[in-house]
Amino acid sequence: MTSAEKDNYADVKTKTGKEWFYTDVVKKHFFNPKNLFKTEKEAENYKADGVGIVGSPACGDMMKMWIKVDPKTERIKDCKWQTFGCASAIASTSMLSVMITEKGGMKLDKALQIKPQDIVKRLVDLPPRKFHCSVLGDKALREAINVYFEKSGQKDRVVRQGAKIIDKQLKITDKDIEEAVLEGATTFEAVQKKTKIGVNDKSCIPEAEQLIRFYREKYFGPD
Amino acid sequence: MKSKEIYLDHSATTYLDPRVKEEMDKYFCDEFGNPGSFNTTGLRAKKAVDKARKTIADILNAKPNEIVFTGSGTESINLAIKGVVRANKDKGKHIITTTIEHHAVLDTCEYLERYEEFEVTYLEVDRDGLVTPEQVKKAIRKDTVLISIMFANNEIGTIEPIKEIGEVAKKHKVLFHTDACQAGCSQDLNVEKLNVDLLTLNGSKIYGPKGTGLLYLRKGIKIHPIIHGGGQERGLRSGTENVPGIVGLAKALEICQKERNKENKRLIVLRDKLVKEITTKIPKTFLNGHPTKRLPNNANITILDIEGEAIMLYMNQYEICASSGSACTSKTLDPSHVILAIGLPYEAAHGSIRFSLGRRTTEKDINQVIKVLPDIVKHLRSMSPVNLEVKDVLGGIKND
Incomplete structure (x- = not known):
């Protein structure tokens, strides 16, 4: 499959979903999401040990995760979430909330290792261009865990991914490129249109192109 | 459904009106002729196409030889824009359109900018999605060859002041095309009243067959084809005519306009x-x-x-x-x-x-x-x- 084909919504596999564009598991979590606040009051009174927010409504997806942690066992006891986004965003956050609270709760160290692919695997599949939605869930969780570390006096355990500057003039980082690729800009031209990378700092173009290929293959499979 | x-x-699209289907039915298996063939089978098919052309021309207040049948609204738009600007390059290389056009217009314009060095002015719209004749007037330059503004927007439904924009275009002797794909069911399509030189319609939005479209092209306009071959549609759209489609398109438009x-x-x-x-x-x-x-x-x-x-x-x-x-x-x-x-x-x-x-x-x-x-x-x-x-x-x- 070419990347152009992968961009095409009509090419989304239906698998068991028949007329549905998503798998049955996605559908189940979308229509019956788990671990939501039951009432507004519950949300107001919820005493979380850590809260993480990522994204913004402007970019189309935003997620907020609340976690409660057992300090002795370091397991996630409870989790709540809210998501602004499409079906796969809602379903993947719901699935993530199940993954970290099932079987007595996931250990923090393990929860920090969750990758977008792990969530997608549990959802059976997502259309490739929807991967970016589930990426946000694990980021929100990592942030919530970091906040817990900070609040519980374990600042040394906080890990925030650093970013490397690629375009020196516009201060565009590898993370920015990753974001752009996840948002569907899978060619240099498309990433440049989104970020203006390499417009002034032409010396960064070869490295940028390499990174775009790397992230494209990472999220959308080999060319 | x-x-x-x-x-x-x-x-997005309409179902085929059963009355349209009925009209089309005999042109699949029985009257299957090629309108370009000089035999009785072909001549009967030609007659059907001629009749459809006349029906549509009457609705648009145009002449039959001003109607070109195409394969879609998108194709009509491509023909209108690429065809006209390429044929009138000696006059200039500037196009005026709006930011809310269908991608058939926007992407065609972008292509012409990128690969054929045309310049395009994209007029902005107000909160309601309207563009004004004054904006158009201001944007017209000496080298403007074509204005393309949609009749009605496909997403927000806003109807543009086509007649007034047409007056401006006429006064400044600039050709004016309107994409009327969303307007076919509900609006008056009289090209004289609308002051348009080119008008695009398609079948799939007016309870007609998919894969059909037409371009009204005022007599005397210089235009190049974008599809070359057997010279059908006065050389402007080669390819054997889609006879049932053309018959259906005419019937669909007729019903829409009668019941509008x-x-x-x-x-x-x-x-x-x-x-x-x-x-x-x-x-x-x-x-x-x-x-x-x-x-x-x-x-x-x-x-x-x-x-x-x-x-x-x-x-x-x-x-x-x-x-x-x-x-x-x-x-x-x-x-x-x-x-x-x-x-x-x-x-x-x-x-x-x-x-x-x-x-x-x-x-x-x-x-x-x-x-x-x-x-x-x-x-x-x-x-x-x-x-x-x-x-x-x-x-x-x-x-x-």
Whole structure:
């Protein structure tokens, strides 16, 4: 499959979903999401040990995760979430909330290792261009865990991914490129249109192109 | 269509009217001739095409030899724009259009800018999606060869002042094309009254067959074909004529135009009810597009704090088919360029839903939408971390 084909919504596999564009598991979590606040009051009174927010409504997806942690066992006891986004965003956050609270709760160290692919695997599949939605869930969780570390006096355990500057003039980082690729800009031209990378700092173009290929293959499979 | 399905996506495409199908039927197996063949089979097919051409010409107040049949609205637009500007390069290389055109127009213009060194002015629209004749007048240059502005917008339903823009174009001797694909069912298509030199229509939006389109081309206009071959359609569109399609297109347009006044009235009542009920029953919602200068069947509504695809899929559970301007339903992951062009911020653009009504839409359908939508919105809002205010979203633009 070419990347152009992968961009095409009509090419989304239906698998068991028949007329549905998503798998049955996605559908189940979308229509019956788990671990939501039951009432507004519950949300107001919820005493979380850590809260993480990522994204913004402007970019189309935003997620907020609340976690409660057992300090002795370091397991996630409870989790709540809210998501602004499409079906796969809602379903993947719901699935993530199940993954970290099932079987007595996931250990923090393990929860920090969750990758977008792990969530997608549990959802059976997502259309490739929807991967970016589930990426946000694990980021929100990592942030919530970091906040817990900070609040519980374990600042040394906080890990925030650093970013490397690629375009020196516009201060565009590898993370920015990753974001752009996840948002569907899978060619240099498309990433440049989104970020203006390499417009002034032409010396960064070869490295940028390499990174775009790397992230494209990472999220959308080999060319 | 499934019997229970409430189809409110007529701006995407319409079903074939059974009367149109009946008219087309005999041109598949029985009258299958090639209109270009000089034998009786071919001549009968030619007669059918000629008759269709005459029917359409009469509706448009044009002459039959001013009608070119094509394979889609998109193809007609490509022919109109590429064909005219390439043939009139000696006059100049400037095109005027708007930011809210269909991608058939926008992408064609972008192609011409990129590969053929044309210059394009994209006129901005106001909050209601309107462009003014004054804007067009200001944008006209000595080297302007073509103005292409849509009759009615496919997403927000706003109807542009085509007649007035046509006057400006005429006065400045610039050719004027209008993409009337969304207007075929409800608007007067008299090209003399509209002051247009080229007009695009297609079958799939007017209860006609898919894969059919036409371009009205005023006599005497210099134009190059974009498809070359056997020289059909006076050399402007080679390829054996789609006889059943052409017959169906003419019949569909005929029915639309005959029933238009009565149908418009019926649809306006239903649409207004839908808009009023949604915007009063559901907080933080508002109508996009012009309140009155709009297609009778279009209701485009922004619902804050939630995302369009999610709303659409929940509605689909109740067998309601609508469409959304959300990024998730597009190929680009960007929200609708039209919703952004009328000044809505990104966060609001993601939550826009288009209901487009049609011939089979009943009051019962509208009531069902009004019944289920408030709870869907409530449910999705309960799981959303976003809490926007209408006044912040509309900002200083205008508060409806």
